[in-house]
Amino acid sequence: xxxxxxxxxxxxxxxxxxxxxxxxxxxxxxxxxxxxxxxxxxxxxxxxxxxxxxxxxxxxxxxxxxxxxxxxxxxxxxxxxxxxxxxxxxxxxxxxxxxxxxxxxxxxxxxxxxxxxxxxxxxxxxxxxxxxxxxxxxxxxxxxxxxxxxxxxxxxxxxxxxxxxxxxxxxxxxxxxxxxxxxxxxxxx
Amino acid sequence: xxxxxxxxxxxxxxxxxxxxxxxxxxxxxxxxxxxxxxxxxxxxxxxxxxxxxxxxxxxxxxxxxxxxxxxxxxxxxxxxxxxxxxxxxxxxxxxxxxxxxxxxxxxxxxxxxxxxxxxxxxxxxxxxxxxxxxxxxxxxxxxxxxxxxxxxxxxxxxxxxxxxxxxxxxxxxxxxxxxxxxxxxxxxx
Numbered sequence: 232x233x234x235x236x237x238x239x240x241x242x243x244x245x246x247x248x249x250x251x252x253x254x255x256x257x258x259x260x261x262x263x264x265x266x267x268x269x270x271x272x273x274x275x276x277x278x279x280x281x282x283x284x285x286x287x288x289x290x291x292x293x294x295x296x297x298x299x300x301x302x303x304x305x306x307x308x309x310x311x312x313x314x315x316x317x318x319x320x321x322x323x324x325x326x327x328x329x330x331x332x333x334x335x336x337x338x339x340x341x342x343x344x345x346x347x348x349x350x351x352x353x354x355x356x357x358x359x360x361x362x363x364x365x366x367x368x369x370x371x372x373x374x375x376x377x378x379x380x381x382x383x384x385x386x387x388x389x390x391x392x393x394x395x396x397x398x399x400x401x402x403x404x405x406x407x408x409x410x411x412x413x414x415x416x417x418x419x420x
Numbered sequence: 421x422x423x424x425x426x427x428x429x430x431x432x433x434x435x436x437x438x439x440x441x442x443x444x445x446x447x448x449x450x451x452x453x454x455x456x457x458x459x460x461x462x463x464x465x466x467x468x469x470x471x472x473x474x475x476x477x478x479x480x481x482x483x484x485x486x487x488x489x490x491x492x493x494x495x496x497x498x499x500x501x502x503x504x505x506x507x508x509x510x511x512x513x514x515x516x517x518x519x520x521x522x523x524x525x526x527x528x529x530x531x532x533x534x535x536x537x538x539x540x541x542x543x544x545x546x547x548x549x550x551x552x553x554x555x556x557x558x559x560x561x562x563x564x565x566x567x568x569x570x571x572x573x574x575x576x577x578x579x580x581x582x583x584x585x586x587x588x589x590x591x592x593x594x595x596x597x598x599x600x601x602x603x604x605x606x607x608x609x
Contacts, residue, residue, distance in 0.1 A: 249459045250593035250601055251440015270438045273462035275474060275558060283472060285464060309607065316609030365554065369464055391595060404439035404603065406580060412439055415590065415604025418498065420505030
């Protein structure tokens with residue numbers, strides 16, 4: 232593992248997604264791995280940290296989440312814009328080479344065997360909190376964050392470093408149809 | 421109503437929150453009005469548009485949402501930073517003058533009598549989709565968006581105009597403890 236990737240304390244894991252970035256969702260089951268983009272991911276609780284993510288029924292990733300009961304939410308960055316848009320507009324159902332075509336490299340941490348996408352800013356390993364009614368009626372999935380990591384060049388000691396890091400590390404905030412905003416300047420109240 | 425405030429087509433209402441801004445939640449019941457800040461609000465569906473928002477049990481706003489079955493999600497902007505942080509760190513339970521102290525001015529549209537916060541960039545009128553288990557177990561509330569409006573100086577014909585508008589209109593993205601990022605530059609994939 233890249234020595235820049237450090238664990239994030241679980242009580243600060245909510246900070247990785249509270250500012251509303253578009254994320255990548257990855258999961259694996261039975262030797263199949265998929266990665267998708269999701270703009271609709273949101274923190275849900277502090278301790279234990281939980282989050283929600285909307286996974287459409289047409290996605291292969293959703294099937295892998297349901298079968299394995301585990302997934303990874305990762306916060307990608309501006310340097311990964313083409314990758315994010317690529318995996319977000321391409322289904323593993325239609326294109327078995329999707330991950331390779333969009334330059335997705337995977338790694339894992341320890342022996343948990345979860346598929347983490349290389350080059351992201353942060354990663355949250357989640358266990359699915361099974362809520363069949365939410366999943367079926369709303370495509371709404373709840374995950375409990377069991378471990379988190381971040382690249383220390385952009386998130387360190389519980390804080391994002393957007394104001395001092397190179398622009399390539401900025402988080403992406405999708406609006407619609409491949410149109411994103413990068414995160415901007417820090418403001419304090 | 422300010423002539424800059426125009427209706428947003430319901431099928432494009434999801435674009436008002438997909439980029440992950442911190443929002444204001446307002447509700448009223450029995451003559452009581454409250455407004456709170458919420459970083460954990462997320463689009464849930466396109467048509468009919470739905471969204472989720474996390475409302476802690478300690479907030480008075482939550483009580484008003486539960487009793488009235490209606491609420492407004494509004495997207496505030498950089499010019500309202502002090503207001504957003506003020507209503508987010510102050511409870512109507514403790515401070516009956518909360519709204520006045522933080523400079524909140526309210527208006528309504530038509531005869532629906534919902535409390536909209538003046539000066540915001542966009543407003544989404546929501547009907548609570550009652551899900552008692554989610555509300556009790558996760559503080560998670562689902563709203564169906566029944567009408568939406570935006571100030572045409574920052575959102576027009578289905579598109580945010582952050583790249584051309586004055587910085588005062590930028591959306592706010594809270595991280596923790598009064599530390600926010602403003603939205604940044606547009607990027608296209």
